[in-house]
Amino acid sequence: MTPGQRAETRIAELGISDPQDIDIEAIAFDAGIQVEYENLIGCEATLVGFGSSAIATIKPSGGRGRERFSIAHELGHWDMHRGKSFQCRVDDPSNNLASDVKLEREADDFASHILIPSTLLTPIIKSFKLPSLKQIEEVADLFQTSTLATTIRLAKIDTLPVVMACYTGTKRRWHIAAPHTPKRWWLKEKLDEDSFAYDLLSRGTPCPAPRKQSADAWFDNDDAEEFEVLEQCYSPAQGQVLVILYLTDTEMFERGFDPSVGRRRY
Numbered sequence: 001m002t003p004g005q006r007a008e009t010r011i012a013e014l015g016i017s018d019p020q021d022i023d024i025e026a027i028a029f030d031a032g033i034q035v036e037y038e039n040l041i042g043c044e045a046t047l048v049g050f051g052s053s054a055i056a057t058i059k060p061s062g063g064r065g066r067e068r069f070s071i072a073h074e075l076g077h078w079d080m081h082r083g084k085s086f087q088c089r090v091d092d093p094s095n096n097l098a099s100d101v102k103l104e105r106e107a108d109d110f111a112s113h114i115l116i117p118s119t120l121l122t123p124i125i126k127s128f129k130l131p132s133l134k135q136i137e138e139v140a141d142l143f144q145t146s147t148l149a150t151t152i153r154l155a156k157i158d159t160l161p162v163v164m165a166c167y168t169g170t171k172r173r174w175h176i177a178a179p180h181t182p183k184r185w186w187l188k189e190k191l192d193e194d195s196f197a198y199d200l201l202s203r204g205t206p207c208p209a210p211r212k213q214s215a216d217a218w219f220d221n222d223d224a225e226e227f228e229v230l231e232q233c234y235s236p237a238q239g240q241v242l243v244i245l246y247l248t249d250t251e252m253f254e255r256g257f258d259p260s261v262g263r264r265r266y
């Protein structure tokens with residue numbers, strides 16, 4: 001089973017069918033974890049196990065969504081990586097997307113699925129068609145998760161034609177795409193000056209709802225200029241911008257292999 005499947009199985013076993021019933025501290029307690037809050041230095045959460053019980057220590061962050069993510073992340077370690085102790089540097093999945101630490105990413109996957117199970121999320125997303133940021137924030141409120149964790153979950157659920165990326169300054173930090181979107185579209189590594197994300201970062205101009213944009217502003221492919229995508233973006237932290245692109249033109253899904261982009265150029 002994948003980390004996500006393990007988490008969703010737990011939700012099913014507990015008979016949870018309403019986002020408001022995902023009491024992550026109670027679920028952790030049920031698994032033998034006592035949650036404590038303490039001003040940790042150098043990390044945001046730790047897990048120390050003794051036999052069949054453990055203590056998860058969480059650094060108060062001021063954001064309930066982030067604290068819940070930290071608890072769920074430690075629960076993931078306890079569920080999958082028992083016998084080890086952890087000092088985790090993240091209370092949101094963004095940092096681990098930028099790096100590649102296997103156990104940390106597994107714990108993040110577990111956390112995002114236990115906090116936002118597919119069975120509860122999918123019907124909500126279907127009702128929105130192409131969710132705006134405001135609607136994503138409504139979903140985040142409903143599940144008591146951070147906007148960032150909720151946004152990332154949208155790509156992984158694979159029901160939307162979505163590509164998303166986070167840029168620090170103009171440099172790409174990480175990106176993810178819904179698995180069914182074509183790999184041939186090669187996302188730019190540097191933020192294009194024509195993008196709304198660039199406007200947000202450089203001038204503070206918001207773009208909180210999907211707006212038409214030339215695909216050329218986002219993809220390196222020569223034929224990108226033939227297409228339009230929908231772009232919206234927000235700033236999850238100072239100096240950062242997160243962009244959500246919807247590939248609404250079905251022809252973008254039908255274009256074949258492109259030998260002229262990315263690593264294939266060499």
Ligand SMILES: [Zn+2]
Pocket residue numbers: 073077086087088089103104107
């Ligand atoms: Zn961890």
